[in-house]
Amino acid sequence: MAWIYLIIGGLFEVAFTSCLAKAKEATGIEFVLWITGFLISVSISMYLLFLASKTLPMGTSYAVWAGIGAAGSVIAGILLFKDPTDFWRMFFLFLLISSIIGLKLSSKV
Incomplete structure (x- = not known):
């Protein structure tokens, strides 16, 4: 269950960074x-x-x-905010995702 909490928590981290990105462009009630x-x-x-x-x-x-x-914030930036997708940026994104998977696979819980 702890891993599910982490995945959902990480997705909410993507949500809060996306909200910050949108807030910097907004005014008033928005x-x-x-x-x-x-x-x-x-x-x-x-x-x-x-x-x-x-x-x-x-x-x-x-x-x-x-x-x-x-990783989710980078992906959201690419999909929602038209952030760049050059080779090195994508290379390090995949390296980060691989590291997350490696931590999960090496965990005893």
Whole structure:
């Protein structure tokens, strides 16, 4: 169950970074809505990290949570915000994803 918490928590990390990206372009009520989305997403993400770290080692939990969030944020940036997709950026994205998978495979939990 801890791994499920980490995956969902990482996805909420992608949500809060995306909300921040949208909030910087917004004004008025739209800004308030994006910031509210950020606050809700970051709260859920941190809580799920906390739940996962009750079972998994904190170092593993944090690395996987942050890695999912980082990789997901890069992918969201490419798909939603037209971020660049040059060779080195994609190479390191795949390296990051491979590292997350490696941590999962080497975990005893």
